[in-house]
Amino acid sequence: MSKPSPEVYEEGKGMDAHNSVMRDIRSRNDSTYDPREPTRVWLDEDNTPDGVYQSLTIILNTGGCRWARAGGCTMCGYVAESVEGGTVAHEDLMAQIQHCLDHESENSDEQSGLIKIYTSGSFLDEREVPAETRQAIAETFADRERIVVESLPDFVDEETVGDFVDVGLETDVAVGLETATDRVRHDCVNKYFDFADFEEASEAAQDAGAGVKAYLLMKPPFLSEAEAVEDMKRSVRRCAAVDGCHTVSMNPCNVQRYTMVEELYHDGGYRPPWLWSVADVLESTADEDVIVVSDPVGHGSDRGPHNCGECDDKVQRAIKDFDLRQDPSVFEQVSCECEATWDAVIERERSYSLPLAR
Secondary structure, three states: OOOOOOOOOOOOOOOHHHHHHHHHHHOOOOOOOOOOOOOEEEEEEEEEOOEEEEEEEEEOOOOOOHHHHHOOOOOOOHHHHOOOOOOOOHHHHHHHHHHHHHHHHHHOOOOOOEEEEEOOOOOOOOOOOOHHHHHHHHHHOOOOOEEEEEOOHHHOOHHHHHHHHOOOOEEEEEEEEEOOOHHHHHHHHOOOOOHHHHHHHHHHHHHOOOEEEEEEEEOOOOOOHHHHHHHHHHHHHHHHOOOOEEEEEEEEOOOOOOOHHHHHHHOOOOOOOOHHHHHHHHHHOOOOOOEEEEOOOOOOOOOOOOOOOOOHHHHHHHHHHHHHHOOHHHHHHOOOOOHHHHHHHHHHOOOOOOOOOO
16 A cells, blocks of 8 residues: 555544554554455345345455545544555456455345445545446346445535435435534544534435435443443434434444554553444434444454453344344343343443553
């Protein structure tokens, strides 16, 4: 990856001193990637307003998120997997799409009804994905039923979203909101926009005929476990009240390479969230008029959301079951002695201090 650098777009939109430090951290990465190969692709099942679909998830390898290249979010290391040079040609991006279609045909007997496309940045940012490519991708998947595309609020408008709506796809715009609390988003995540910008993007998506999926981040750095849980409950409820927002995906933070979170983690200053915390938020917000899901990446590992190690897989299965059924009673089926430790952490842990338990 070429060394990240600030640009006019990024100047003054975050903590400039933090961004300077993050550019140094990110520049330690010397990996290179094939522009004709996607970052990742996999098949799964996802809950949507129209029911559960088999999904094909595609993470395109682009030049990387423009905010991350300036320094970016405290927890996000995805830019480290970006293509050298900052841009990827239309032909190479379409080769990545074909790679993903081949993966689907080799691993499934049927086409996926739901397509989810990410870039580890903003799919609707034409510096990452040119308009020509966006339109070609819309045509490629026009025979499917539903599509999700991810973007920062800045790039959500009727024209860009309309490319997918106009070919007959039920379209959802996924926005990395992280939290409904502006101070937490600014100071803990180092993300520059406000909740009001998310509301405006939701309105623009609605005007284009699309829905909205909000991505939240459980436990960014500098929050105690209890503060993180309460922030997520509050954020889910605020998102549910936004017109057009029908799904909230709560992502428990994990420790990614070349990030501030990793620096804190190695110094003993950060622990990923407990899986009990994830279950608590899902159970507490199940009555909201919105689909709430979570997919704890790296569950059970030290760098991912985890409990004691004995119950992690059981709690993860309950979370996945909840995602598909939206039935909070699934959490009554799992228990472990470590829940008492989690209770103590929730009660006693304070902000800006070392975690009470690993």
